[in-house]
Amino acid sequence: MAGTPFDYFGKNASELKNFAEIAGRYDFQRQAEQYLLYYLLEKLSLSPEDDLLEIGCGAGNLLIPLSFFVHSVTGIDHPNLLAQIKSRVPRDNDIMTLVPGEFPRVEVPGTFSRVLIYSVIQYLRDEEAVLTFIRTAAALLRPGGKMLIGDIPNKDIKDRFLATERGKAFSAEWKERVEQEKKKNPHIHQPMPAASLVTVDDALVEKIVAMLEGTHLRATRVRQPETLSFGYTREDIIVEK
Numbered sequence: 001m002a003g004t005p006f007d008y009f010g011k012n013a014s015e016l017k018n019f020a021e022i023a024g025r026y027d028f029q030r031q032a033e034q035y036l037l038y039y040l041l042e043k044l045s046l047s048p049e050d051d052l053l054e055i056g057c058g059a060g061n062l063l064i065p066l067s068f069f070v071h072s073v074t075g076i077d078h079p080n081l082l083a084q085i086k087s088r089v090p091r092d093n094d095i096m097t098l099v100p101g102e103f104p105r106v107e108v109p110g111t112f113s114r115v116l117i118y119s120v121i122q123y124l125r126d127e128e129a130v131l132t133f134i135r136t137a138a139a140l141l142r143p144g145g146k147m148l149i150g151d152i153p154n155k156d157i158k159d160r161f162l163a164t165e166r167g168k169a170f171s172a173e174w175k176e177r178v179e180q181e182k183k184k185n186p187h188i189h190q191p192m193p194a195a196s197l198v199t200v201d202d203a204l205v206e207k208i209v210a211m212l213e214g215t216h217l218r219a220t221r222v223r224q225p226e227t228l229s230f231g232y233t234r235e236d237i238i239v240e241k
């Protein structure tokens, strides 16, 4: 469908040069992306035996470095994003499988010991799309496997943070940093087309957890550490099968 966030990221992938920006982050958040890699290695307890699936892998900012720690990686995203990944890895890379398309309407080869969905569910249409997306992803997890649904922009957490003195100071500083960044590079982050997007709040996160637990998975909400790109206001769900 034209004008969806999926198309927006696909278009950005062919127009932007900076990989942090292609992933919807700012260049000044590059170090936070590095902290994120440590965080994911630990939270997903990745090991050389793991087969890792990343749904919404973008230009590979996470998928590529994580591929050094596991047995295989599979990434799903828009073909333009996957083209960026191909340009970043050697052609004879035989541990990486790339699947073009919009999950869950794609054929996914096999099952996985680890699944990562990072900064993706907020770009889905509505609650039903989020629940279907997560239910389908969980079905790809092998027994004993782990899935991390990360960078969830829970509106209620953000509202609570912004109501504090610390939140207000942070918000003012953040606006200033973004303004500086825009002056340096006016081409970044063209506005996302007006598409109706799901609202992620406490109620939806609780619904996701209940749905996963209803299928005999263990689901735990975890607040992000402040070292991550949007760590003050976002949370993750860790799922164990």
Ligand SMILES: C[S@@+](CC[C@H](N)C(=O)[O-])C[C@H]1O[C@@H](n2cnc3c(N)ncnc32)[C@H](O)[C@@H]1O
Pocket: 005, 006, 009, 010, 022, 023, 024, 055, 056, 057, 058, 059, 060, 061, 062, 076, 077, 078, 081, 101, 102, 103, 104, 117, 118, 119, 120, 123, 124
């Ligand atoms: C904010 S970026 C995050 C990329 C990567 N996970 C990271 O953190 O660096 C969101 C990505 O999700 C992808 N995406 C959104 N909806 C998707 C869907 N239904 N199936 C697959 N990818 C999707 C977008 O194309 C985009 O590349």
